[in-house]
Amino acid sequence: MPHPPFDPSRAVTFDLAKGQVHLDGAPHRVLVPSEALAKLVASASAETRREFARALGEPLGRRLASRLGDPKTATLQAVVEHLGGELALLGLGALSLERWGRALVFVVDGSPFGKEGDELLAATLEAALAEATGRGPRCVVLDRTEARVRLLVVSETSAEKVRAWLEAGTSFGDVLARLHEVNGPRGEA
Amino acid sequence: MSANQRKVAILKTLLERVQQRAAAPRTAAKVAAVALAASATAEAAVHADDEPTPLVPSSALSSRPSDSLQLAEELTPSEEIVVVELSPTPSPVEVDELEVVEDELDSEAARIEEALSSDADDDPSTSSERPQVHPLEAAMAPMELDAISDRPTARITLPPEADPAAVLDELPKPAVPVIEEDVEPSVPQPSAPAPEITISSDAAEVALIPDEDELIELDEPLDEEVEEAPPASQVQPPTFPPVEPASEPVAAPELPRDLTTLQFDEPAEPVAEPALELEEVIELEVEESAPAPAVEEAPAPVAEALRAEEPAEAALAEPVALEDELEGLEDEPVAAQAAPVTTEEERVPAQVELVAIEAVQVPTLAEPVVAEEKPEPTPEEPRRLEAELVQRPAAAEAEVAAVVGKVESFAPTTFGELLDASLEL
Numbered sequence: 104m105p106h107p108p109f110d111p112s113r114a115v116t117f118d119l120a121k122g123q124v125h126l127d128g129a130p131h132r133v134l135v136p137s138e139a140l141a142k143l144v145a146s147a148s149a150e151t152r153r154e155f156a157r158a159l160g161e162p163l164g165r166r167l168a169s170r171l172g173d174p175k176t177a178t179l180q181a182v183v184e185h186l187g188g189e190l191a192l193l194g195l196g197a198l199s200l201e202r203w204g205r206a207l208v209f210v211v212d213g214s215p216f217g218k219e220g221d222e223l224l225a226a227t228l229e230a231a232l233a234e235a236t237g238r239g240p241r242c243v244v245l246d247r248t249e250a251r252v253r254l255l256v257v258s259e260t261s262a263e264k265v266r267a268w269l270e271a272g273t274s275f276g277d278v279l280a281r282l283h284e285v286n287g288p289r290g291e292a
Numbered sequence: 293m294s295a296n297q298r299k300v301a302i303l304k305t306l307l308e309r310v311q312q313r314a315a316a317p318r319t320a321a322k323v324a325a326v327a328l329a330a331s332a333t334a335e336a337a338v339h340a341d342d343e344p345t346p347l348v349p350s351s352a353l354s355s356r357p358s359d360s361l362q363l364a365e366e367l368t369p370s371e372e373i374v375v376v377e378l379s380p381t382p383s384p385v386e387v388d389e390l391e392v393v394e395d396e397l398d399s400e401a402a403r404i405e406e407a408l409s410s411d412a413d414d415d416p417s418t419s420s421e422r423p424q425v426h427p428l429e430a431a432m433a434p435m436e437l438d439a440i441s442d443r444p445t446a447r448i449t450l451p452p453e454a455d456p457a458a459v460l461d462e463l464p465k466p467a468v469p470v471i472e473e474d475v476e477p478s479v480p481q482p483s484a485p486a487p488e489i490t491i492s493s494d495a496a497e498v499a500l501i502p503d504e505d506e507l508i509e510l511d512e513p514l515d516e517e518v519e520e521a522p523p524a525s526q527v528q529p530p531t532f533p534p535v536e537p538a539s540e541p542v543a544a545p546e547l548p549r550d551l552t553t554l555q556f557d558e559p560a561e562p563v564a565e566p567a568l569e570l571e572e573v574i575e576l577e578v579e580e581s582a583p584a585p586a587v588e589e590a591p592a593p594v595a596e597a598l599r600a601e602e603p604a605e606a607a608l609a610e611p612v613a614l615e616d617e618l619e620g621l622e623d624e625p626v627a628a629q630a631a632p633v634t635t636e637e638e639r640v641p642a643q644v645e646l647v648a649i650e651a652v653q654v655p656t657l658a659e660p661v662v663a664e665e666k667p668e669p670t671p672e673e674p675r676r677l678e679a680e681l682v683q684r685p686a687a688a689e690a691e692v693a694a695v696v697g698k699v700e701s702f703a704p705t706t707f708g709e710l711l712d713a714s715l716e717l
Contacts, residue, residue, distance in 0.1 A: 175708025
């Protein structure tokens with residue numbers, strides 16, 4: 104099913120007379136320095152950070168669903184295009200997708216928050232996917248290389264295992280292989 | 293005080309009262325001021341060659357009652373007008389003239405006595421305000437009983453060179469004709485309004501002229517302007533303050549405040565200000581509509597192309613109609629102001645600007661996003677996996693290669709399939 108391309112024209116409106124920024128008709132957006140926001144998020148509690156991430160990701164998922172209808176039926180390219188477009192409108196970086204076997208991995212390049220903001224970025228994508236698909240995925244920071252971060256999309260149970268493996272020093276390739284070993288070759292035709 | 297002196301004093305007092313009654317409803321101060329203006333005019337005419345006449349606004353008599361009162365106290369009309377010299381040997385002609393004068397005085401005295409009898413309750417305090425001896429009194433001979441009329445008569449002897457007619461003219465006359473004669477000549481007499489305006493506007497030229505002859509030449513047209521000047525009631529009223537700042541650039545910043553004050557203080561006169569705004573609008577409209585005829589005169593293809601668009605056609609048609617109706621629409625400011633607005637909105641340049649803005653915004657916003665999303669297509673992922681597997685350490689590389697080899701047959705077509713598979717891991 105073909106999907107319309109992502110059209111960001113007039114998505115962001117600067118109302119200079121009222122001094123307001125609108126995003127897709129939603130008022131009261133604020134342009135804030137990323138460093139100041141990263142410090143503010145870092146000083147907040149874990150729960151506060153997740154709430155803040157949901158506040159960012161849930162509107163993003165709603166807009167994604169409004170554009171694609173049911174994102175689960177959309178192609179990978181369409182989802183990447185629209186989800187990446189919405190993420191870019193927030194200034195959170197460039198999104199791409201990798202498939203490792205049966206594993207879904209999102210790749211974000213140029214995140215403004217850097218390494219300290221990876222958890223915030225993962226939580227934001229979590230909220231967006233949950234709002235758009237109705238599922239409850241978990242995004243785990245799988246790898247970090249300079250300006251690129253990989254976020255593995257798994258279940259909550261698998262997420263705990265992956266975090267434990269990564270904290271133990273396992274490389275992200277080993278983590279992916281272990282995931283496929285534990286759950287068996289389901290994709291085998 | 294002799295009987296003659298008392299009689300003269302009484303006569304003067306009675307004359308003043310009669311003049312006051314005749315000038316009603318004007319106040320006594322105004323009457324005195326008018327008489328003073330007449331005397332000042334005569335004095336100025338006599339001494340015009342000696343010294344310049346002081347510039348006194350002609351409306352000062354009505355607009356500045358306090359000033360006129362002060363001047364009236366300083367000068368007495370009778371003192372300036374009547375100049376009588378004693379002469380021991382009057383001629384027969386002069387004696388006849390004097391008898392005529394005496395008769396007039398007698399008749400005046402009789403009327404005054406009648407007026408006094410009817411106005412017995414009036415305040416006679418004014419008779420004590422001038423204790424000085426009047427020149428007429430000095431010129432008068434002692435009162436004698438006339439043999440013919442059998443009435444007391446005072447004889448005045450004039451010098452041989454004196455003109456009896458002039459003396460008669462200078463004698464106090466009834467108040468009403470004096471006022472009417474003085475009000476009209478009082479307009480050009482001070483020569484205040486027109487010279488002030490003319491000199492202030494040409495102040496630089498006057499300063500550059502060194503000779504008095506040229507100054508006199510300048511004064512001549514000023515006199516003409518004075519003669520052609522409108523009556524004082526039209527020149528002097530508060531319409532002058534706006535004129536003065538125009539000649540003095542320093543006072544120009546005060547204009548907006550004056551205008552604002554006028555707008556707040558005189559809301560009951562909106563007729564004049566809208567008329568001015570209408571004139572401004574008309575001028576702007578005419579200026580702006582000037583290019584329209586030029587468009588009509590353009591070559592045929594251009595003119596047809598412009599006419600094909602409705603806004604351009606309206607912009608071309610309206611100025612012509614407006615120019616024809618401008619003069620007749622001054623009484624309807626609302627309609628006249630509405631026309632220029634529609635003319636400005638329907639101009640072609642406004643549409644051109646809108647098109648240009650849209651043409652700039654769309655490509656700049658759309659292209660970067662599309663360029664960012666295209667480099668990451670999903671079909672390239674298997675190759676990335678292979679490339680990344682090459683970079684992995686040897687131990688991990690074998691494991692991942694084995695896993696990938698087992699799921700090579702998995703090829704999701706939708707995002708939902710991949711999401712479900714990843715969540716099942």
